Amino acid sequence: MSTPHTIEIKAFIPARDFTQSLAFYRALGFNVASIQDDVAFLHHSQCSFLLQDYYVEACAHNLMMHLLVDDVDAWHTHVLRSGGVQPPVRLTPVELRPWGMRDFVLIDPSGVLWRIAENVPTHHSHHTLPSYA
Numbered sequence: 001m002s003t004p005h006t007i008e009i010k011a012f013i014p015a016r017d018f019t020q021s022l023a024f025y026r027a028l029g030f031n032v033a034s035i036q037d038d039v040a041f042l043h044h045s046q047c048s049f050l051l052q053d054y055y056v057e058a059c060a061h062n063l064m065m066h067l068l069v070d071d072v073d074a075w076h077t078h079v080l081r082s083g084g085v086q087p088p089v090r091l092t093p094v095e096l097r098p099w100g101m102r103d104f105v106l107i108d109p110s111g112v113l114w115r116i117a118e119n120v121p122t123h124h125s126h127h128t129l130p131s132y133a
Helices: 018-027 072-081
Strands: 012-014 031-036 039-044 047-052 064-068 095-097 101-107 113-119
Touching: 018 031, 018 039, 018 047, 072 101, 072 113
Parallel strands: 012 047, 064 113
Antiparallel strands: 031 039, 039 047, 095 101, 101 113
């Protein structure tokens, strides 16, 4: 029996302040394709997610997103220049990770952690999975 075909997967991202979160993601370059009821569909190139006007602190602070890009340094500069890095938003420097990626952490206005990363060539035949602790 074959596995059925999939189309896409999208996460629902919580927003403590829906208007503030929409402005934050727009500043990062995400397009708002639609807003219906309490959910906005946002996308950038082929990547998308759903921003919801719903917030539970314990859930938001345990949610992590991973965005794979082709130039992590350009994205880091873009985030810095976006004007969106204002408290409570947090941003770390770009770092080389032992699992074969260079990335940085961006924490959105609601506390959702984003790892924005690019793959780097490795000489190992296996990778260690990332630890998000």
